[in-house]
Amino acid sequence: MTRGGRAGATDPVDDATLALLLEVAGTPKPGNVDRRRDLADLRFEAFLGGAVGARPGLELAAEAGANAGDPPGVGDAFERAVAGMADRAGTNTQFGCLLLLVPLVRAAADPERELSREGVDAVCRSTTVDDAVAFYRAFEHVDVAVDDPPPGADDLDVRRGSDAEPAVREREIPLRDVLALSPDPGDPETMEDRVPDRNAQEWTEGFPRTFRAAEWILTDEGPLADRAARAFLGLLAAEPDTLVASTLDAETAREASGRARAILESDAGDPSGPVGDVSGVDADAVHGGDLKAAESLAEAFVAEGINPGTTADLTCAALFVALRRGAEVAP
Template sequence: MTRDVSAETDATDPVDDATLALLVEVAGTPKPGNVDRRRDLDDLRFEAFLGGAVGARSGLELAAETGPTTGEPPVVGDAFDRAVAGMADRAGTNTQFGCLLLLVPLVRAAADPDRELSPEGLDAVCRSTTVEDAIAFYRAFERVDVAVDDPPPGADDLDVRRGSDAEPALREREMTLLDVLALSADPGDPETPEDPERVPDRNAAEWTEGFPRTFRAAEWILSDEGPLADRAARAFLGLLAAEPDTLVASTQGAETAREASAWAREILEPDERDPKAPVGDVSAVDADAVHGADLDAAESLAEEFVAEGINPGTTADLTCAALFVALRGGAEVAP
C-alpha cells in the first residue's frame, strides 16, 4: 500500500524543508559513490555540501515568493540561477546543481496557494516557464562546472556550455526552460530514436514527466522506518537500481552506468534468479525491497564505487527531491 504524498502538506516553510532536504541527502550513508557524512571524494568534501545548502537558500526563497500585486510567481530561472550562485559562493564548487534544478519547481509548487505539490502541480509550474527562464538557466552554467553530454543533433547553438552566449538562439527559437529540458530528456538521434546505449537525463525527464521518480521515492521514504538519513540512503539504492545514472553515463559511459544499477539491484534483491536483469523504471521497484536494503552491503559497494570513480550524482539529486516531498508529507528528523 502506498501513501498519497501529494494529499498531505506540512505547515512548515517549504524553503526550510528544501534546505533540510539538501542537508539530509548528503548526511545519508552509504550512498555508493557519493559524498556522505562518512566519506569525501578527492575533489569534494562533506562540509562543502553543507555550505552549498546554506548558500542556495536565497534562490529557494525567491522560488517561494509571489508578486506583491499580481500573485504571479517570480521567474523560475532567476530563482535557480540565484540558488546556484549562492551555492557556488558558499561551497566554492558545484555541490548541488542538479538538486536545485529539481527543488526550485518543487518549492514553487509547494508555496503557491493555487497549486498542489503533486504531479499535476509540477506540470503546471514547468509549463509556465518562459524564454527568460531558459536564459537564466543557461546563465547558471557560467557559475560552476557541470558535467553534460553534447547537445542533440542540430542543436549546437543550444549547448548549455555556451552559457549566456546561447541567448540569441534561445530567443530566435522561442525556447522555454521546459523546451530546453525536453531536449535533454530525449536527446536521441531522430534517425535512431531507440538507441539502446543512450541513458536519458533523469533530472530533465522529471520536468517533462511530472516528477515520477521523485514522488515514488518519497513514498518509499514515508513508508519506511528508522532515521530519516537511513531511509534516504535506502531510497538512493532503490533509485539507482531502477535506472542507470545520468552522471555516471556522462563521465564513464552507459555500460558502466548500467553495471552500477545492476550492483545496486543485487543489494536490494540478492535472492533474485537474475539480479542483474534491468528493472526498467522506478515503478517496478518493490518498496519492501527498498526498506530491506542491506546498508552494510552498500558500505562495501560505496568503497568500490569511490575507488573506481563511479559517482551516481543524478541519483543523489533525485533522492534530495524525494526527501523534500517526504518532508512536506510529514516525514520528520525527530525520533
Template sequence: MTRDERGGGADAVGPVDDATLALLLEVAGTPKPGNVDRRRDLDDLRFEAFLGGAVGARSGLELAAGSGIDAADPPAIGEAFERAVAGMADRAGTNTQFGCLLLLVPLVRATADPDRELSPAGLDAVCRATTVDDAVAFYRAFEAVDVAVDDPPPGAAGLDVRRGSDAEPALREREMALRDVLALSAESGGSAETGSGTATDSVDPDRVPDRNAAEWTEGFPRTFRAAEWILTDEGPLTDRAARAFLGLLAAEPDTLVASTRGAETAREASGRARAVLEPGGGDPAGPIGDVSAVDADDVHDADLEAAESLAEAFVAEGVNPGTTADLTCAALFVALRRGAEVAP
C-alpha cells in the first residue's frame, strides 16, 4: 500500500521528507561491508558527516520536488542536483552522498511531477527530458566535492567531469544532455554515442560500468528490485537495508571499488558478498551477474552477524562499495513511498 492509498500520506509525508529519511536510514543500516554505518567510521569519513549531508541536501531536494514553486514550471533537474550537492558539501564538509543524490533527485522529481509516476517508465521519462543546461549544472556540482571517477572513455577527454564548468563548451558543442553524459559512463563496452551522434572509440570491455549512470539509462531496475526486497522483508528498516545492500553487492561489482581498487578487486568483493548471501551455494568467486537473478529469499535470509566479519575485513582492506550504498538509498526511498514504515 502506498502513502496515497493509506490516505493523506502524500500531504503529511512528502517526497522530500522520504528522500531525507532514506539518506538517514541508509547510513544507519549495519553492517554494510566497507561503508560508514552507525557502528563504523572510516579513517577520513565519520557517521555524523552523513547526517549533516542529509540535512544540507534538503534544499536541493525541495527544488527537485518543486516545493513552493509553480508545479507547471519546476526548476531544472540539474539545478536541483547542483544545489543538493552544494548543500551536502557545505553541511558535511566533504562528499558524503553525491551518488545518492544523483539517484534521489530524479526519483523525487518523478514522484512530485503530476505528469510522471514513480515507476521505471516515469523515471525514464524524467531522465530523457534532461537538457544540456542540466548537464552543465551536473558538471558544476563536481567543483563542490571530490568524487572518485574513472578516466573518460577514449575520444571523450573534453567531457571529463573533473573539468567542472570548463567542460561547458564541449557539452554545448556536442549537444550533450545530462542523460547523454551518463550514458557514456553506463557503457561497458563497444561504442558510446554522444548527444550529437558521434561515436567515441571502443571502451574497455573489462571495465566495470557506472551502476548509478546505468540506472539513469535503464529505468532504475536495481533501485526498484531492491525496493521490492525491502518491502517484502521483515524487521527494522535499517536491517532490511543492510540485507538489500548485500544483495546488490552480490549481484554486480561496485563502481567505486572498481575506480579506487580495480575491476578485479570489485569482482572479488561481490563474490565475498555472495558467499555471505548464499553460504555453501554457487560459486563465490564472482558476482551473480544481474540483479534480477538474486533470489529475494536469499536476501531476506542473509545472516547479518556473518556479514559483520566481512564488514571488518573490507574496512581493513580499504574496500568501499559506495555505489552499492547509493543504490540502497534509492531503494529505501521507493520503499518508503510505497508504504514502508520506520514505526513497528
C-alpha cells in the first residue's frame, strides 16, 4: 500500500528513522538481530536506541541537501549520525546503514536533485576531502569489521581514524574516492579471494542494489516488515555478504548466499551459490520467499555465527527508498 499518491510527502528524516526501525523489525533475517531474536552480544532494543540516536546526524544530512550557501557536509552528517548511534545504543548497531542513508537523505532533501540513482550518485560525486576526514573520524566512535586496505594504501586504512587525516589531505582524496578503494574483489596475480565491499560499491556504482530491492518491496504485498525480510533474502541470494566474508571467510559467505537462494528457488533443487548480480534475482521469486523456511535458516546462521550485516544495511537503504516512493506501514 502507498500513501494515496503522496509519495515522498513525509520528511526524509522521518522516513530514514522509520527505515532503521523497520529493518531491525523485519523477521526472519537469517543471522541478524530481529524482533524475535538477539545475538549473544547485540540486542534488538540496542538497534531501536541506535535509530533514535542517529537522528541528529540524519537531520544534518537533510540540512545539507535543503539549504543554500555553505551547508554541513555529507561526512559531518555521517559522523554525527554514527556518534549519536553509538552514544544511545552503546555499541555499533547501524554504521553501514547510516553510510548508505546519509547520501540518500541528502538527495531526497535537495530540491535541485531527486531520489534516483542519478541523484544519489551526484551527491556521492560531490563529496570533498573534508567529508573524507569526517568519515575517518566516525571510526573512532565504534568498532567496525573491515578488511585490510589494498596495497599502497596503508596510510588510508580506515582503522587509523583521525590519524589518517594528513594522508587524506596530502592525497586530496574526497570521500567517494576513499570508498572506491574498498570494492576490490581481490588481487588476480596472487589469487587473493575477497568479497567486495557491497556498501562501498553502492557509493561508486549509483546504488543499484538499493533501488532494485526497493522495487521488490514496493511491488510486494503484506506488512512492510515481512517485505523487508523477503528483500533481505533476495539481496543475500544475489551476492555474498561482505561482513560474513570479513568475519569468517569468502567461501562461507558464498555458501550462505547459496542457502538463501535455495529458499527463493525451492523448486530448482539446491542451488550451489549466489545468483551473481542483483539484477539477476527475479522479483516473483523474492515475493514468494518462504519466511517459515527462512526461520530455520535464521536459527542455523545464528548457531554458526553467520551474520550477513551488510545485507541488512542494503535492506535498510531499500526501505528508505520504498518509503519515499509511497510504501507505508498503515494496513
